[in-house]
Amino acid sequence: xxxxxxxxxxxxxxxxxxxxxxxxxxxxxxxxxxxxxxxxxxxxxxxxxxxxxxxxxxxxxxxxxxxxxxxxxxxxxxxxxxxxxxxxxxxxxxxxxxxxxxxxxxxxxxxxxxxxxxxxxxxxxxxxxxxxxxxxxx
Amino acid sequence: xxxxxxxxxxxxxxxxxxxxxxxxxxxxxxxxxxxxxxxxxxxxxxxxxxxxxxxxxxxxxxxxxxxxxxxxxxxxxxxxxxxxxxxxxxxxxxxxxxxxxxxxxxxxxxxxxxxxxxxxxxxxxxxxxxxxxxxxxx
Amino acid sequence: xxxxxxxxxxxxxxxxxxxxxxxxxxxxxxxxxxxxxxxxxxxxxxxxxxxxxxxxxxxxxxxxxxxxxxxxxxxxxxxxxxxxxxxxxxxxxxxxxxxxxxxxxxxxxxxxxxxxxxxxxxxxxxxxxxxxxxxxxx
Amino acid sequence: xxxxxxxxxxxxxxxxxxxxxxxxxxxxxxxxxxxxxxxxxxxxxxxxxxxxxxxxxxxxxxxxxxxxxxxxxxxxxxxxxxxxxxxxxxxxxxxxxxxxxxxxxxxxxxxxxxxxxxxxxxxxxxxxxxxxxxxxxx
Numbered sequence: 001x002x003x004x005x006x007x008x009x010x011x012x013x014x015x016x017x018x019x020x021x022x023x024x025x026x027x028x029x030x031x032x033x034x035x036x037x038x039x040x041x042x043x044x045x046x047x048x049x050x051x052x053x054x055x056x057x058x059x060x061x062x063x064x065x066x067x068x069x070x071x072x073x074x075x076x077x078x079x080x081x082x083x084x085x086x087x088x089x090x091x092x093x094x095x096x097x098x099x100x101x102x103x104x105x106x107x108x109x110x111x112x113x114x115x116x117x118x119x120x121x122x123x124x125x126x127x128x129x130x131x132x133x134x135x136x137x138x
Numbered sequence: 139x140x141x142x143x144x145x146x147x148x149x150x151x152x153x154x155x156x157x158x159x160x161x162x163x164x165x166x167x168x169x170x171x172x173x174x175x176x177x178x179x180x181x182x183x184x185x186x187x188x189x190x191x192x193x194x195x196x197x198x199x200x201x202x203x204x205x206x207x208x209x210x211x212x213x214x215x216x217x218x219x220x221x222x223x224x225x226x227x228x229x230x231x232x233x234x235x236x237x238x239x240x241x242x243x244x245x246x247x248x249x250x251x252x253x254x255x256x257x258x259x260x261x262x263x264x265x266x267x268x269x270x271x272x273x274x275x276x
Numbered sequence: 277x278x279x280x281x282x283x284x285x286x287x288x289x290x291x292x293x294x295x296x297x298x299x300x301x302x303x304x305x306x307x308x309x310x311x312x313x314x315x316x317x318x319x320x321x322x323x324x325x326x327x328x329x330x331x332x333x334x335x336x337x338x339x340x341x342x343x344x345x346x347x348x349x350x351x352x353x354x355x356x357x358x359x360x361x362x363x364x365x366x367x368x369x370x371x372x373x374x375x376x377x378x379x380x381x382x383x384x385x386x387x388x389x390x391x392x393x394x395x396x397x398x399x400x401x402x403x404x405x406x407x408x409x410x411x412x413x414x
Numbered sequence: 415x416x417x418x419x420x421x422x423x424x425x426x427x428x429x430x431x432x433x434x435x436x437x438x439x440x441x442x443x444x445x446x447x448x449x450x451x452x453x454x455x456x457x458x459x460x461x462x463x464x465x466x467x468x469x470x471x472x473x474x475x476x477x478x479x480x481x482x483x484x485x486x487x488x489x490x491x492x493x494x495x496x497x498x499x500x501x502x503x504x505x506x507x508x509x510x511x512x513x514x515x516x517x518x519x520x521x522x523x524x525x526x527x528x529x530x531x532x533x534x535x536x537x538x539x540x541x542x543x544x545x546x547x548x549x550x551x552x
Contacts, residue, residue: 021314021317021318022164022165022170022317022321022331023164023170023172023314023317025164025165026160026161026163026164026165027160027163027164027165027167027218027473028478028480029165030480032160032161033451033480033481033484034161034448034449034451034452034455035448037447037448037451038297038299038448041297041298041299041448042297045298054357055298055356055357056355056356056357059356059441064442066442066444066447066488066491067447067488068487068488069485069486069487069488070447070484070485070486070488071483071484071485071486072483072484072485073482073483074480074481074482074483074484077480077542080165080331080332080335081330081331081332128491159452159455159456160455160459160469161452161455165335166340166342168342171313171342171343171346172310172311172313172314172317173310175309175310175313176310176435176437179310179435179436179437180435183436192495193436193494193495194494194495197303197494202304204304204306204309204350204353205309205350206349206350207347207348207349207350208309208346208347208348208350209345209346209347209348210345210346210347211344211345212342212343212344212345212346215342215404218469218470218473219468219469219470266353298440298441298446299440299446299448301440301441302436302437302439302440302441303436303439303440303441303443303494305441308436308437310437356441
């Protein structure tokens, strides 16, 4: 099995494309700020998939992740039908931990940076108790 | 235990008040049509509570309800901050059934009728198999 | 300009693929029934795009569509990460109308039919007054 | 007109009660983390209302607020049907600004602190250009 450093080198980041849905927009005709966490989650999901660990399988094995911290900086609005690129990677400055993972994100529309974000996830079991993150993931 | 007819007579309908949230509104500045099912569910929840059977307790007992059919007629738009009244009752014409319940709804803003709706729910167990509706409910 | 029948013949239906998002699932671990209207809207959006009329452009021209009626029949649950196909077409039996359009839908997961639906949309201007549907659309 | 300090003294915080909706819960049977921003917004809305400036009126006057930054620390999960208290107040350490307002939040279930949060809002006009916050508000 490849070690952590190799995986990070080989898969420095994951990215997904999302198209802004009509229902995601508010009366200001821009994507509501509460939708960004959903897009971040979709990017994280892809990041797990890229490591060969779809979240649906992890969940069946009793390996769950909960969001302990989320911080988003909104720079420019996203509009209906915009195609956005959401990128996620492991935070470099994140302290290594058996049960936590720090990630950073950016949301772009072409060359424009619309938002940046950071999350801390905690790996838990079905009862919500912290447990070690499977070795393949980080 | 009171029989069904008594309960219907005593509790002909349940109602809740909802205030339209900003996030529930779309770029046309009206509540998006996909929010109405959420309001109907809140009214149904109250209807169960009024019968002494909160859904959270039913769920713990393995008594779940799934929506098998939903039909909504949108008459007038609801706007941000509007206070709405959502009413639900057992459909009179609904065929009696051990596992299904037909309900009707109306959504009002004061005197104005904004929408009407109908749903059919099926009572299922944790594996999704139909089971008899507890006697207290209908 | 091609007439309506030609367009229907040439473009009998539109379809999109959606992957069930984690946030779209409820404690029963299935897609919540209020998400289906969102998927139907995404399919309608593609249907307009296939006719060369993206909704974002229609909106700028003051051509809006509101949902007047929606009916959904839920047959089998959709689960997290499922890839679904959502198809939409003009209802054959729909009465022709200058301002309304009736559509039918099906939601599939491979060979399985998960849901069917019908909607009636009304074409309105920015003040919500009914107006004629642009000839290219229906 | 009362000056800012008087208002802060008189109205140190606003609070709302929310009951966790079924649709707000995910397959882990807890409120999904993307719902918390919605609850924070409801509390901010009440904060404006408590100052005699409902957001619906501000919007009609062309006074809009956009979220520039949001940070949430999730401590304990919220569950279906839980009644939560969401409190908001002006951040003490926030640098005074003509166009920005920093706020802090806590979300409680009885004595338990479930989450804390911070936001920075920017006051903008209908074109999204920053403008001075009306004097009554901060």
